Amino acid sequence: MKTVALCGNPNSGKTTIFNALTGSHQHVGNWPGVTVEKKEGKLKYNDEEYRIVDLPGTYSLTANSMDERIARDFLIKDNPDLIVVVVDQTNIERNMYLVTEIMEMQKNTLLVFNMSDELEKRQIKIDINSISKELGIPIVKTSANKKIGLEDLKKQIEGSLKSPQYPENLNYDESFENILSQINNIIEQEKNISEKSKRWVSLKLIEGDVEFREDISKDNLTQIDKLIAQLEKQNDDDASIIVSEKKYDFITKISGKYVKRKNLVNNTSD
Numbered sequence: 001m002k003t004v005a006l007c008g009n010p011n012s013g014k015t016t017i018f019n020a021l022t023g024s025h026q027h028v029g030n031w032p033g034v035t036v037e038k039k040e041g042k043l044k045y046n047d048e049e050y051r052i053v054d055l056p057g058t059y060s061l062t063a064n065s066m067d068e069r070i071a072r073d074f075l076i077k078d079n080p081d082l083i084v085v086v087v088d089q090t091n092i093e094r095n096m097y098l099v100t101e102i103m104e105m106q107k108n109t110l111l112v113f114n115m116s117d118e119l120e121k122r123q124i125k126i127d128i129n130s131i132s133k134e135l136g137i138p139i140v141k142t143s144a145n146k147k148i149g150l151e152d153l154k155k156q157i158e159g160s161l162k163s164p165q166y167p168e169n170l171n172y173d174e175s176f177e178n179i180l181s182q183i184n185n186i187i188e189q190e191k192n193i194s195e196k197s198k199r200w201v202s203l204k205l206i207e208g209d210v211e212f213r214e215d216i217s218k219d220n221l222t223q224i225d226k227l228i229a230q231l232e233k234q235n236d237d238d239a240s241i242i243v244s245e246k247k248y249d250f251i252t253k254i255s256g257k258y259v260k261r262k263n264l265v266n267n268t269s270d
């Protein structure tokens with residue numbers, strides 16, 4: 001049975017969507033070795049059944065918190081057939097950080113832009129089609145608590161499982177991409193790291209993530225650390241801050257082009 005992982009920030013509406021997809025076909029257990037609740041269910045659609053795994057709500061995918069570690073381990077090691085990321089559109093910039101983290105994994109991904117009903121009240125306009133084109137992945141619009149858009153979501157889950165949609169790479173500036181590709185080339189020699197996750201692991205190493213360091217040979221680590229030091233020198237900043245700033249630059253670019261807030265429009269025309 002194909003597996004779909006459901007991710008999203010806390011309060012994005014993930015539980016509402018999980019319940020709508022799985023109905024009464026769900027069970028609750030624990031993630032292995034920890035007392036964090038694990039919810040799984042089955043989506044039955046067009047005579048097919050799909051396993052839906054609800055991952056803990058997270059803002060990011062660092063190894064610093066238990067919830068984030070559970071979510072990233074599942075995405076990297078269990079390699080679900082599809083990742084569905086729920087986005088609260090009223091907080092789109094904050095929610096997009098997790099999206100950038102998941103895009104970097106280069107896996108079959110689908111976005112759910114939830115809380116559509118709140119947009120009109122708050123006078124926010126979002127050009128979903130253009131965002132979808134720019135990110136290279138489908139986006140389904142929902143108001144989950146009002147059960148709007150859920151049929152479209154089920155249909156798109158079926159479609160994305162049949163024809164996987166992989167996100168575009170986030171293109172950073174040339175000097176950053178240069179160091180990233182050199183680290184990537186070193187990681188290419190590492191057998192313990194799965195092929196598709198290599199760019200993501202390279203980024204995590206730049207961010208100072210210790211979890212993958214033990215999978216990498218000592219000589220390669222020395223070379224990687226030299227490249228990270230070079231990056232920090234070039235930018236005169238800590239590498240983890242450089243990476244998050246690059247991601248926020250990307251988000252600001254997307255939101256500047258495709259998210260319009262009425263009060264901001266008024267302010268600028270004053």
Ligand code: BGO
Pocket residue numbers: 008009010011012013014015016017057114115116117118142143144145146
């Ligand atoms: C309460 N639109 C709106 N307006 N609200 C939504 C939508 C949507 O599309 N989708 C979900 N919600 P979770 P996580 C609540 O519980 O699924 C609401 O953390 C309340 N509760 O109903 O739990 C949803 O799993 C009392 O709201 O999110 C829920 O991601 C008053 O968003 C909240 C008002 O959804 C979080 C709301 C006692």
